[in-house]
């Protein structure tokens with residue numbers, strides 16, 4: 031059956047590409063093996079060259095917040111392309127970049143007053159780390175050299191960001207190339223809260239791990255603490271317990287340590303508030319954003335930073351010793367502006383909250399008593415199920431089984447994209463599946479997503495004869 035819209039119709043006039051004909055030189059394709067060829071998309075669906083439709087229930091990797099082929103974004107890109115596609119930031123600024131900067135500061139958590147535009151999440155994290163270090167150099171505290179982050183975290187794949195992340199599977203073989211960083215346990219109730227421990231006691235204990243680490247390293251030598259407000263790509267949609275981040279903020283303030291919140295995945299509306307830290311009632315010194323900022327229409331990321339950081343640079347050397355060729359790219363800025371305007375105008379954060387509630391309810395109904403689902407967690411349209419071999423002991427499946435990859439394959443066969451992640455090699459969490467559909471998702475589509483996911487999980491486990 032031909033897809034019912036122009037983009038795919040045009041594409042389908044060309045013969046479908048086959049494995050032999052195309053993309054044999056693409057490394058990612060060799061690694062992933064056979065992949066369908068995406069030729070079109072509309073709303074929450076993607077379409078492959080065979081005409082098969084897939085519900086994009088993960089927004090790619092929590093990217094496509096507006097879905098695909100949104101007319102406003104397409105129009106904004108055409109219009110920007112007709113004016114200026116590229117102007118290097120050391121020669122020019124552009125209206126698109128200026129307007130995006132204004133918009134981001136207008137909507138920022140209190141205290142964040144400036145924006146540094148880059149091309150993605152890892153670049154944003156690298157820039158935040160370097161800004162934090164240069165800030166202390168400008169202030170006459172060059173002895174500050176330590177970065178503290180958390181285990182079971184992900185901050186990107188470039189070397190500085192990889193060193194900061196606590197995902198051992200991703201780091202292991204690159205360890206000799208990584209800068210020294212320090213890690214404390216995350217705030218991850220399902221895995222780390224003691225039986226009978228209250229939220230309050232657990233928040234205090236989890237935050238205390240940071241204070242202990244700062245004291246161990248010497249407070250005057252610590253630059254920053256880095257954390258995902260709601261953990262994404264390593265442990266799967268893990269929200270903090272109440273008051274954890276208030277305590278973290280207080281500890282950072284006590285020792286003059288900067289707080290960098292990485293909202294590359296959980297930010298820009300994904301959890302129901304524009305920034306995930308708004309629900310925690312705190313502001314960081316730096317916040318990194320990406321994915322939902324441009325919704326996948328262009329590669330873009332940003333660092334939001336506070337006035338005290340900007341002033342230290344302005345009153346010191348007068349510049350930030352960093353930069354990339356494509357920063358502040360006008361096409362990317364125009365796309366991001368159009369995405370953010372559509373979210374605002376169409377009140378999509380209200381839909382994130384409403385559909386998030388429905389998703390939780392449907393997941394609970396389908397998996398609440400499932401023998402191999404240990405935890406259902408998340409916020410807004412950023413939720414996950416964690417698979418375990420044994421619900422009682424929370425023992426994960428053996429990593430070699432790759433249960434998450436099997437679920438992904440089963441889901442794709444059923445026309446469903448979900449984002450699977452494997453257990454960590456330190457065994458601190460198991461396989462999980464992230465569900466992060468576009469903010470425009472409708473109630474019946476939430477029901478279909480959970481229905482297909484349920485079938486995929488059961489089929490994958492059946493394959494293992496589990």
Ligand code: PMP
Pocket residue numbers: 091150151152153155184185186187258262263292293294295296320321
């Ligand atoms: N930080 C977080 C929290 C992320 O989830 C990711 C990507 N999954 C990154 C940084 C890196 O972003 P990118 O892949 O755009 O470099």
